[in-house]
Structures are given as structure tokens and as C-alpha cells.
Amino acid sequence: MVRGALWLIQVIGEGKTFTKEQIRDAFPGISQADRRIRDLRDYGWVLFTNSDDATLLAEDQRFVKAGVPVWDAAARRAAAPQKAISNKEKQAVMARDDYMCSVCGISGGEPYVDDSNQTAVLSITRRETVLPDGREQTLLVTECKRCRAGSDGHPARADEAVADIRALExxxxxxxxxxxxxxxxxxxxxxxxxxxxxxxxxxxxxxxxxxxxx
Ligand SMILES: [Zn+2]
Incomplete structure (x- = not known):
């Protein structure tokens, strides 16, 4: 997608048209290169086909306007379209986390110790995480409703956890x-x-x- 974005800017140019054949020639051996370029629409790039602009031929697309600078990792992450988490993915994450909230450890349907009228409802949420080497990733975790509501939105810090562990005897x-x-x-x-x-x-x-x- 990044290479496609740079190709649009540097080779095609805003306002100009391009064809699938040009994409194939520019990215030989890359499967679905045209799809990666279409993905740019999720980042605010404006690409018209002849269904958007009747003056275009069926095989032509127009690069109308560039959007989020996807080659900048921080900008791309900030603008990343939030795809829905599939049921299959949710099941896999819950099973991995032993059907327990990964923050407080409560199981689904279990009453809270301090409020037995309330039972835990588990869901899968995205958690920004700083990995030990400083890379940032959005990872999926199982959380109960209460922990989810109480979350401060700060990223999980695996790098700090490693530093704390290394400081132990x-x-x-x-x-x-x-x-x-x-x-x-x-x-x-x-x-x-x-x-x-x-x-x-x-x-x-x-x-x-x-x-x-x-
Ligand atoms: Zn919890």
C-alpha cells in the first residue's frame, strides 16, 4: 500500500488517470497490487472509477487526491480503519485468555467479589501495546465490562515490564x-x-x- 501510494504521487500524479495494466507493470509479481491501492481509500485517498466519474473509461481510474501519508507509520496508525473483530477471532482470543478478564482475572458470568449482584461480561478489546523493543502494536485482549470501563486508554507497556523485571535481584x-x-x-x-x-x-x-x- 505504501509503495502504491508513492507510485501514485511520483509516477502518476494527482489528477491523472491510470489503468490496472499500469499497476501490474509497476508492481510485477505482487498479487492484488490493485487491491492494495484501493485500500488507500480507507486512508482518505480519493480514487475515482467510471462509476464515480462517467467521463472515465471502464479500465481507467483517476488519482484525484492524496490522503493520509501512509508511509509515515504514526500517521497511518492514527488513521487506521478499525475493522470489526470477527467472531472466529474473538473465540480464539477468549480461549487463549482462558475465558478470563486479562486485567482482573474474573471469569465470564462470575459475580464480582465486592458486588455479587453484578456478574462479569467478557468482551474482546483492542489494546495499544508498546513491545519490549519499543515497537507499538494494537493487540487483542479479553476484558470484563468493568475493567474496560475503568481503562485509562494508556498503552500497555511491555517495555516497562521488562525493565522492572531486569531491576529485580x-x-x-x-x-x-x-x-x-x-x-x-x-x-x-x-x-x-x-x-x-x-x-x-x-x-x-x-x-x-x-x-x-x-
Ligand atoms: Zn476485569
Whole structure:
């Protein structure tokens, strides 16, 4: 599409006409090059066929006006037409996310802990994401209605997550990697000590505390 846009500007020129044959000659071996050029219409480019302009011959199209500078990645992303997410895609994303909200972890139809009158409704949303190497992508996530409503619209930052992980002690980094591989958090010696303490009768907890503080 970018090459087609540049070709229109540099070779054809605004206001001039072109044919499918010219497209084929300009982009040999590129299948559906004419379709990629038609896609430019989604970015505000004005291309007329003879159904838009009766003075054109059936095989001619006119490059009336350039639109969004699609060769500029930021401009293209900002103007990207939002295609509907297909049902098949939605199903695949939900299955990948184990039918759970990827923000709060609630399952579809499950009541919220703090409001049992309300049950979670899951949907698939687009999330702007900064990847570890700085690339930006729009990715699909499963979210519950509540998390979706509470979203601040800021991109998800995988780059910051990596920086935070790298700042951990090496032992913690290795432990985290094991959790990531297993897909769930394991308990640490610290968690187990905390749980052992919490399970004690209150008076015993007081004595534990006193003995540690002394
Ligand atoms: Zn949620």
C-alpha cells in the first residue's frame, strides 16, 4: 500500500488517470497490487472509477487526491480503519485468555467479589501495546465490562515490564521466569512464612511478633 501510494504521487500524479495494466507493470509479481491501492481509500485517498466519474473509461481510474501519508507509520496508525473483530477471532482470543478478564482475572458470568449482584461480561478489546523493543502494536485482549470501563486508554507497556523485571535481584528474576513458564505464581519461602504466621491464633501471633522484635 505504501509503495502504491508513492507510485501514485511520483509516477502518476494527482489528477491523472491510470489503468490496472499500469499497476501490474509497476508492481510485477505482487498479487492484488490493485487491491492494495484501493485500500488507500480507507486512508482518505480519493480514487475515482467510471462509476464515480462517467467521463472515465471502464479500465481507467483517476488519482484525484492524496490522503493520509501512509508511509509515515504514526500517521497511518492514527488513521487506521478499525475493522470489526470477527467472531472466529474473538473465540480464539477468549480461549487463549482462558475465558478470563486479562486485567482482573474474573471469569465470564462470575459475580464480582465486592458486588455479587453484578456478574462479569467478557468482551474482546483492542489494546495499544508498546513491545519490549519499543515497537507499538494494537493487540487483542479479553476484558470484563468493568475493567474496560475503568481503562485509562494508556498503552500497555511491555517495555516497562521488562525493565522492572531486569531491576529485580537475580534470584527473583529466576523465580519469576519459572512462574512465567508454569503460567502461574508459585509460593516463595516468604509467602509460606507469612501464611504460617497468619494461620496462628491471635495470641500466638502476638508472641511471634514479640519474639521477632526482641
Ligand atoms: Zn476485569
Amino acid at each position: 537475580p534470584g527473583d528474576q529466576r523465580r519469576l521466569l519459572r512462574w512465567i513458564e508454569r503460567g502461574r505464581r508459585g509460593s516463595t519461602a516468604l509467602d509460606r512464612a507469612w501464611n504460617a504466621y497468619r494461620r496462628l491464633p491471635a495470641d500466638a501471633r502476638d508472641e511471634v511478633r514479640a519474639s521477632l522484635e526482641s
